[in-house]
Amino acid sequence: MSGVSISGLRREYGTAIAVDRVDLEIGRGEFVALLGPSGCGKTTTLRCLAGLEVPTRGEISIGGVTVFSGGSSVFVPPEKRKIGMVFQSYALWPHMTVRGNVGYPLKLAGVDRRALASRVDEVLERVHLRDKADRMATALSGGQQQRVALARATVSRPRVMLFDEPLSNLDAKLRLSMRNQIRELHDEFGTTSVYVTHDQEEAIALADRVVVMNAGRIEQAGTPQELYTRPSTAFVADFMGFQNLLRARVLQTLDGELRVGIDGTPVQLSVADRSGRWTEGAELTLAFRSGHVRVRPGSPDDRAPGGGAERIAGRIRRATYGGGSMRLLVEVGNTSIRAHVDESEFSRFSDDDLRAQRAVSLEISADQIVPLPPGDLPLSTEAILQLPAPDPSTI
Numbered sequence: 033m034s035g036v037s038i039s040g041l042r043r044e045y046g047t048a049i050a051v052d053r054v055d056l057e058i059g060r061g062e063f064v065a066l067l068g069p070s071g072c073g074k075t076t077t078l079r080c081l082a083g084l085e086v087p088t089r090g091e092i093s094i095g096g097v098t099v100f101s102g103g104s105s106v107f108v109p110p111e112k113r114k115i116g117m118v119f120q121s122y123a124l125w126p127h128m129t130v131r132g133n134v135g136y137p138l139k140l141a142g143v144d145r146r147a148l149a150s151r152v153d154e155v156l157e158r159v160h161l162r163d164k165a166d167r168m169a170t171a172l173s174g175g176q177q178q179r180v181a182l183a184r185a186t187v188s189r190p191r192v193m194l195f196d197e198p199l200s201n202l203d204a205k206l207r208l209s210m211r212n213q214i215r216e217l218h219d220e221f222g223t224t225s226v227y228v229t230h231d232q233e234e235a236i237a238l239a240d241r242v243v244v245m246n247a248g249r250i251e252q253a254g255t256p257q258e259l260y261t262r263p264s265t266a267f268v269a270d271f272m273g274f275q276n277l278l279r280a281r282v283l284q285t286l287d288g289e290l291r292v293g294i295d296g297t298p299v300q301l302s303v304a305d306r307s308g309r310w311t312e313g314a315e316l317t318l319a320f321r322s323g324h325v326r327v328r329p330g331s332p333d334d335r336a337p338g339g340g341a342e343r344i345a346g347r348i349r350r351a352t353y354g355g356g357s358m359r360l361l362v363e364v365g366n367t368s369i370r371a372h373v374d375e376s377e378f379s380r381f382s383d384d385d386l387r388a389q390r391a392v393s394l395e396i397s398a399d400q401i402v403p404l405p406p407g408d409l410p411l412s413t414e415a416i417l418q419l420p421a422p423d424p425s426t427i
């Protein structure tokens with residue numbers, strides 16, 4: 033049985049469309065992250081699931097029960113959906129103790145005092161707050177308050193847990209530990225979880241499946257590894273941290289490989305591709321990670337055609353020490369490639385090699401480059417292309 037099923041979901045606000053044509057099947061016990069930039073419709077989707085928002089159109093079912101249907105006018109109110117929610121703002125009742133907050137959903141459900149007390153103690157134990165049970169909720173730190181919110185959301189053993197950026201207000205260290213607790217609770221209780229975040233690292237670390245949203249629509253859904261290694265659009269690649277997105281053109285299609293020319297440069301590269309979707313002359317975007325670019329000092333001495341990756345001649349525009357590595361922005365023709373050199377490789381370079389204006393040669397192997405539809409390049413990349421070259425006299 034499906035944990036959650038969403039089909040054809042649409043939510044309009046006046047003339048604005050917050051969510052459109054969202055279809056999503058979430059398996060029972062699955063942990064799904066909704067990932068995307070601000071305003072892409074994550075919260076709206078979650079609120080529609082919770083019943084806090086009435087969709088304009090579509091169908092939603094939870095645990096096989098229809099909770100919303102635009103077609104047959106079904107709307108099950110939030111308190112009947114057997115869901116637990118944790119928000120970015122902890123939304124605790126300030127006049128109640130920790131115990132009072134956590135026990136409140138059970139009290140509403142008419143659970144008797146003794147069962148309520150033991151259930152509350154059990155979840156407080158689980159989130160390591162048993163010793164704070166009689167404190168006022170607001171007399172706790174942010175991280176502790178969020179654990180109270182988590183305990184309150186899980187106390188009645190919901191079928192589905194919904195999280196809306198629950199860790200955004202916490203410091204980095206606490207975020208990591210809360211992240212682990214959330215995943216442990218999910219596994220232990222066997223709930224189905226839908227977790228909204230704009231942090232790709234968080235989504236990848238937590239979820240079984242990541243759904244990337246863009247402008248109200250699902251852009252791509254897949255396992256963290258699929259999205260991390262094989263994004264299907266430039267938007268997803270950018271969101272998954274591919275630092276290089278370059279416009280290019282197919283020069284030749286070969287068996288399992290494309291020869292491509294990078295726009296604004298004389299550079300030709302081989303790109304692994306078995307899809308057969310590309311034709312000669314087609315425009316595309318090439319995505320690859322800066323960590324997959326091998327950097328050598330000086331100009332390429334040989335072009336090494338055939339076996340191995342070709343060497344690309346470039347000139348360092350900017351070199352920034354990034355803690356454990358040197359990040360480089362390398363000018364190649366009229367475009368720029370981002371690369372980084374790990375500290376472990378520093379011995380291959382002299383002190384002077386990794387400075388602005390130095391010549392370098394770059395290599396990217398064919399299977400580390402993802403060919404994508406041309407699409408709109410994200411602003412960050414366009415902005416880099418328009419940066420003026422630094423003036424050598426100021427360096």
Ligand SMILES: Nc1ncnc2c1ncn2[C@@H]1O[C@H](COP(=O)(O)OP(=O)(O)OP(=O)(O)O)[C@@H](O)[C@H]1O
Nearest residue numbers: 045048049050069070071072073074075076077230
């Ligand atoms: N009550 C509302 N009235 C009008 N427009 C709304 C309302 N709620 C959301 N929107 C619009 O719907 C779109 C999606 O909003 P939503 O809150 O779902 O985005 P989000 O992905 O959660 O963003 P964020 O990461 O900033 O929280 C936005 O353009 C937003 O301005």
Ligand SMILES: [Mg+2]
Nearest residue numbers: 074075076196
């Ligand atoms: Mg939101």
